[in-house]
Amino acid sequence: MTSVRAWDEPGALEEAARLLRAGDVVAFPTETVYGLGALCSLESAVRRVFEVKGRPADNPLIVHVDGVPCARSLAREWTPVAQALAGAFWPGPLTLVLPRAPGLPSAISAGLDTVALRMPAHPCALALVSRAGPVAAPSANLSGRPSPTRAEHVFADLGGRIPLILDGGPCEKGLESTVLDITGEVPVILRPGHVTAADIAAVAGDVGLSPGVLGPLPEGSKAVSPGVMHRHYAPLSRVTVFLGEEEAVRASMAGEYEKLEEAGFRPLMVGIGAFLGYESRTAADMEALARDFYAILLESEKEYTHLLVQGVDGQGVGLALMNRALRAADYSVKVVDGT
Numbered sequence: 001m002t003s004v005r006a007w008d009e010p011g012a013l014e015e016a017a018r019l020l021r022a023g024d025v026v027a028f029p030t031e032t033v034y035g036l037g038a039l040c041s042l043e044s045a046v047r048r049v050f051e052v053k054g055r056p057a058d059n060p061l062i063v064h065v066d067g068v069p070c071a072r073s074l075a076r077e078w079t080p081v082a083q084a085l086a087g088a089f090w091p092g093p094l095t096l097v098l099p100r101a102p103g104l105p106s107a108i109s110a111g112l113d114t115v116a117l118r119m120p121a122h123p124c125a126l127a128l129v130s131r132a133g134p135v136a137a138p139s140a141n142l143s144g145r146p147s148p149t150r151a152e153h154v155f156a157d158l159g160g161r162i163p164l165i166l167d168g169g170p171c172e173k174g175l176e177s178t179v180l181d182i183t184g185e186v187p188v189i190l191r192p193g194h195v196t197a198a199d200i201a202a203v204a205g206d207v208g209l210s211p212g213v214l215g216p217l218p219e220g221s222k223a224v225s226p227g228v229m230h231r232h233y234a235p236l237s238r239v240t241v242f243l244g245e246e247e248a249v250r251a252s253m254a255g256e257y258e259k260l261e262e263a264g265f266r267p268l269m270v271g272i273g274a275f276l277g278y279e280s281r282t283a284a285d286m287e288a289l290a291r292d293f294y295a296i297l298l299e300s301e302k303e304y305t306h307l308l309v310q311g312v313d314g315q316g317v318g319l320a321l322m323n324r325a326l327r328a329a330d331y332s333v334k335v336v337d338g339t
Contacts, residue, residue, distance in 0.1 A: 029168030035137030271310025
């Protein structure tokens with residue numbers, strides 16, 4: 001049986017900390033998505049996370065900390081670049097990949113010599129880590145599914161599998177953190193998020209972009225970040241992403257919508273602005289669509305067979321949104337020629 005408790009109700013955090021210290025797993029809110037946490041010091045608990053999610057063992061986890069001193073204890077080397085980036089963006093949606101300290105369970109890092117560390121901005125996540133210790137936590141959903149941004153999304157996937165969900169309401173950001181590898185000479189974005197390449201460059205200088213951000217990783221590559229190797233963020237509906245000039249994209253989406261409807265399917269348009277005359281889930285701007293994207297995927301999948309997603313500009317948070325949309329579509333893309 002799974003209990004759902006408001007994170008700030010009396011005794012809720014204490015119960016969650018007790019469960020974690022006993023080697024169990026707990027779902028909790030962050031500013032990005034809900035996480036499924038285990039104490040990073042308990043190998044059996046970390047392995048329980050993989051078991052509950054059905055997560056492949058070669059997919060590393062992020063360890064949530066409550067400050068730089070905690071992070072330094074988990075990294076074999078804490079560089080000036082790490083210090084500068086943590087000072088600029090922690091607490092917040094930036095994960096730093098560093099050489100891992102000896103003694104951490106190898107499952108956290110999928111057998112790699114690195115560890116991914118983040119200080120979340122949500123008061124529940126920080127309070128939980130402060131009470132229980134550093135928490136290894138991927139998103140609180142079955143592996144491959146869209147990430148949960150509300151407690152009810154967690155319950156839909158993991159109800160009956162975990163003892164407790166701490167409810168913190170809708171997540172503020174709605175997309176997972178930026179993951180930045182700082183083990184080399186130049187920082188490399190492994191997974192984009194709300195902390196953008198421009199943000200990072202302003203602090204750390206040059207920044208690279210992994211080939212796995214907007215396409216599949218080359219065959220034989222190892223995942224050094226969550227969310228880059230296996231199919232992710234996929235709803236039950238079939239997703240197609242439309243890329244090109246906005247007017248041409250919207251026209252192509254309308255044509256595909258009508259074709260699917262005539263064939264007896266139930267399509268839904270997803271994008272920015274209005275799609276008059278068509279069933280749609282839209283947002284006023286890119287930030288709002290990023291915040292609501294997973295909720296749209298999850299809450300439409302039982303009613304609609306096909307989701308037609310409007311591609312967005314890959315600048316700023318648009319890069320993170322396109323990364324998630326392309327992976328949700330398993331790279332099913334229609335490039336529209338506006339000429």
